[in-house]
Amino acid sequence: MPKHSKSPALFPRALYMWPVWIIALGTSGKSFAGNPVIGSRLLNTLGLHVLRVLIARLVTWFRWLLLAPIADRETRRGLHRDGFVVLAEFISQNQVDALRREVKNHTGETRQMLQGNTATQRILLDAAALRDKHHLTALCQSRRFLRPLKYAAAKLSPPLLYVQRIRNGIREAGADPQKTMHADTFHPTIKAWLFLEDVTPEKGPFTYVKGSHKLTAARLRWEYARSRIAAQTHDGYSEKGSFRASTDDLTAMNLPAPAGVCARAGTLVIANTNGFHGRGQAEEDQSRLEVWAYSRPSPFNPLPGLPFHFISTLQSAILKAFWRGKDRTAAARNSRASWHLIDASEMTDFDQPGAPGS
Numbered sequence: 001m002p003k004h005s006k007s008p009a010l011f012p013r014a015l016y017m018w019p020v021w022i023i024a025l026g027t028s029g030k031s032f033a034g035n036p037v038i039g040s041r042l043l044n045t046l047g048l049h050v051l052r053v054l055i056a057r058l059v060t061w062f063r064w065l066l067l068a069p070i071a072d073r074e075t076r077r078g079l080h081r082d083g084f085v086v087l088a089e090f091i092s093q094n095q096v097d098a099l100r101r102e103v104k105n106h107t108g109e110t111r112q113m114l115q116g117n118t119a120t121q122r123i124l125l126d127a128a129a130l131r132d133k134h135h136l137t138a139l140c141q142s143r144r145f146l147r148p149l150k151y152a153a154a155k156l157s158p159p160l161l162y163v164q165r166i167r168n169g170i171r172e173a174g175a176d177p178q179k180t181m182h183a184d185t186f187h188p189t190i191k192a193w194l195f196l197e198d199v200t201p202e203k204g205p206f207t208y209v210k211g212s213h214k215l216t217a218a219r220l221r222w223e224y225a226r227s228r229i230a231a232q233t234h235d236g237y238s239e240k241g242s243f244r245a246s247t248d249d250l251t252a253m254n255l256p257a258p259a260g261v262c263a264r265a266g267t268l269v270i271a272n273t274n275g276f277h278g279r280g281q282a283e284e285d286q287s288r289l290e291v292w293a294y295s296r297p298s299p300f301n302p303l304p305g306l307p308f309h310f311i312s313t314l315q316s317a318i319l320k321a322f323w324r325g326k327d328r329t330a331a332a333r334n335s336r337a338s339w340h341l342i343d344a345s346e347m348t349d350f351d352q353p354g355a356p357g358s
């Protein structure tokens with residue numbers, strides 16, 4: 001059960017922040033602890049959070065209808081029926097091998113975040129990282145790959161693309177918080193995984209609560225109840241707008257148990273992460289390699305945006321500048337940023353004998 005403490009003041013410590021907090025209601029802003037308007041117990045008792053959830057879903061449906069022609073019927077049906085879709089044999093084993101070889105030869109910027117005993121390692125696939133990587137470049141420009149991702153996100157600009165490796169048991173530490181079932185935010189967003197190796201149960205497959213993306217009456221009741229106490233919840237994530245759902249919560253919402261998505265190399269999985277999901281419980285020293293995509297559209301914009309690559313180029317540049325700023329701040333404190341630089345070989349050693357997951 002979440003711990004409770006003093007409610008944040010609805011009347012703010014700094015008057016000039018009011019316009020910012022109010023304007024944030026019309027954006028993807030989601031922090032109950034950081035924004036006393038979003039986190040207001042009074043306003044959420046009056047239905048503020050549930051109203052944002054409903055309007056955002058309505059707007060997303062409008063964009064999904066506009067973008068229906070860019071995705072095939074099976075993909076659309078799967079996404080709206082289950083909350084995720086599994087496209088088996090999306091690429092061939094030969095293509096998987098070619099992508100793995102290019103990842104293996106990568107020597108550029110590579111970052112890592114540690115959560116509990118798990119390391120998430122990523123290479124952002126921007127122009128610098130894609131130089132001399134012809135197979136990865138072709139994938140990142142492939143309409144066949146990008147179109148279902150754009151449809152799922154209801155957003156025409158391409159998602160951010162990475163190569164990602166999840167390494168379990170990297171250190172002695174507590175549990176990985178991403179293994180608790182959760183919704184990423186209050187509106188549909190997507191994540192996708194194109195697996196570059198077979199994902200078996202011991203590797204901690206992506207885990208999803210089938211059908212949990214649907215805004216049923218039970219889900220809305222749960223969202224309402226959560227929104228009233230979220231600002232005072234201290235699990236590290238719910239108060240920031242990413243609600244955690246326990247087994248009891250799932251039962252109360254008439255949802256099934258979470259199930260891992262085991263898949264062969266070359267399978268593409270696309271998920272609406274407004275549904276409850278998490279990482280599977282991997283065994284010690286296991287790892288998983290994949291091309292990973294992420295897209296978080298503006299929840300209240302009825303237009304799906306523009307299909308321009310320069311938008312994701314710009315996003316990547318901003319992201320890298322942000323990371324470098326965090327590096328400098330951390331270095332000044334004699335520390336390291338949560339997404340810190342690592343030597344690429346710490347990620348690309350996946351074929352070495354004795355390396356985790358090898």
Ligand SMILES: [Fe+2]
Binds near residue numbers: 182183184273277278
């Ligand atoms: Fe998540």
